[in-house]
Amino acid sequence: MAKISSTVFSLRHFLVLSLALNVSLILRIVYEGEEGHDNSCLKNETGNSISRADFDTKTHNILKSRVVMSSTLSSGNSTCKYHTGSRNKVINLDHGDPTVYERFWRQRGDKSTIIISGWQSMSYFSDVSNICWFLETEFAKEVVRLHTLVGNAVTEGRHIVVGTGSSQLFLAALYALSPQHSPQPINVVCASPYYSSYPSMTDYLKSGLYKWGGNADSYEKEGPYIEVVTSPNNPDGHVRRSKVNRSEGLLLHDLAYYWPQYTPISSPADYDLTLFTLSKTTGHAGMRIGWALVKDKEVAKKMTKFIELNTIGVSKDSQLRAAKVLRAVSDSCEEENSQEGESFFKFSHNLMANRWKQLREVVDSSQLFSLPQFSPAFCNFFNQVVEPQPAFVWLKCEGNVEDCEKFLRAHNIITRSGKHFGVSRKYVRISLLDTDENFNQFVDRLSTIQSL
Incomplete structure (x- = not known):
């Protein structure tokens, strides 16, 4: 009987010890993961960590501001989580692929869903009495x-x-x-x-x-x-x-x-x-x-x-x-004033306004880039004065950078050179119509480019 009790007692202790070790390991992984997320937001282009004491105050405030806005736009997902281990990721903003509006259409559910039966749309013709038949x-x-x-x-x-x-x-x-x-x-x-x-x-x-x-x-x-x-x-x-x-x-x-x-x-x-x-x-x-x-x-x-x-x-x-x-x-x-939620144009206008605000903050803190300036005007649709917020960024590299596309490509940002638009290579076109994740990574990476 004493032998059996000793065996049970040892087994219980083994199980407790095993559980404690597993919990300790999990906590360590979580701690290191969170620490990794934090550091990923504070690394320079060479991969070296930057201490908070040395981190540029203005850039830090921009990042904090962007995290708040990004959280609002992305239903609580912080910007930093997108950037873990992503410094080497190529961000392709050459094309104007408008995936930016996907979230609105997901929120609208089946409001834009259509079912087409097998017998529909079989004829070439729609309306033969119309010029465009x-x-x-x-x-x-x-x-x-x-x-x-x-x-x-x-x-x-x-x-x-x-x-x-x-x-x-x-x-x-x-x-x-x-x-x-x-x-x-x-x-x-x-x-x-x-x-x-x-x-x-x-x-x-x-x-x-x-x-x-x-x-x-x-x-x-x-x-x-x-x-x-x-x-x-x-x-x-x-x-x-x-x-x-x-x-x-x-x-x-x-x-x-x-x-x-x-x-x-x-x-x-x-x-x-x-x-x-x-x-x-x-x-x-x-x-x-x-x-x-x-x-x-x-x-x-x-x-x-x-x-x-x-x-x-x-x-x-x-x-x-x-x-x-x-x-x-x-x-x-x-339906905007009903319980159906905001209109598509209000949603998209606010989204574009937030993106331009974040981008201007980053560019204004740098001596390397400049953006076009637009004059606000009265909008008959919104019945108020609003500022233009284009679908594309027409970015200029200042100083000694003669080929802006090449310069940004070195930082794994793909853009379209001004030479394709009939002007200087100092300009590039950058799409603002990409996903939240790519846009956030782009703004974050642009903010870390402090010198040639």
Whole structure:
């Protein structure tokens, strides 16, 4: 009996000792993990730890401020947790992939969900009485409703032409505006810095109808021309007007960013031909849906013919889903004061405002970079004065840095060089439309770049 008791007693002690050791190990791992998180926010680009006593006070305050704002935006997730062991991670902000709005659409649940039955969308045709015969009626209805609600474009007396994104519509517009029997291709111009894809898109097929003519600011050739006016401009965010202003000129307005989250809505755009895209309006780039508002009937016919020959129309499924998304946006604006929550444009405006605030704090604390300055203006949609907050950052490297893209790439930040936009390499375009995680890491890393 004594032997049995001794065995039981020893086994119990062994179990207690084992439990104590496991708890101790777990606590040590947790402690070291938390310590690692803290230190990860206080390391320089070489990987060496920086003591809090030596840490630059202004930069530290910026980081603290950003943690608070990031926590608000990310439902309590602190910024530091994103950065553990991420100094070597490549942050690619070259593309304008608008994943920034995903959180809003997740919060809205099934408000934008659509079910398409197997028998739907089988025909090529949507409305044969319409110039754009593949345009879905529901999509056209929601386009008009949203423009009317926001007040950013005149839709009355306009023909709607739907395209596979505004890229296809851009080419369709060049085709429709070009003289069909001219001995020389018409020049397409745009003031620099211009959207980097305009030259390559214009010249890619080596069309005999049109060709890239360069910077509108320095264009002096006689004869007809097409001027592209992007407003707000991609990449620098400024409001644009035509530059050449000659009687033989034809204007194409790209208004992809003329929405309340990016710029004050001063008046409805009233031009002959304007382009819009769902990707920058609501963030749904993957649907590949854009639309043009066209005043001239013959131009609308030619654009439709181009798309007919190019892709035999535009996906009905995408149009139906886009209609549901646009309806959800309009509904959110009308329901804003109800229990349904804030509108899409209020959500996206606040989000962009927070990102620009964080970025300006970091840039202002550095002598290496500078940002464009914008003038606040009254926004008819928000019924108050607001400041422009573009979708892209047009960042300039100051001092002796001649190639800003190369300089930032050395810090594992991928951007797009100013050379692609017709200007100096001292500039880069950086997307502000990426995920919270990538944006937070970008701002954190930019704040640690203190010298060349």
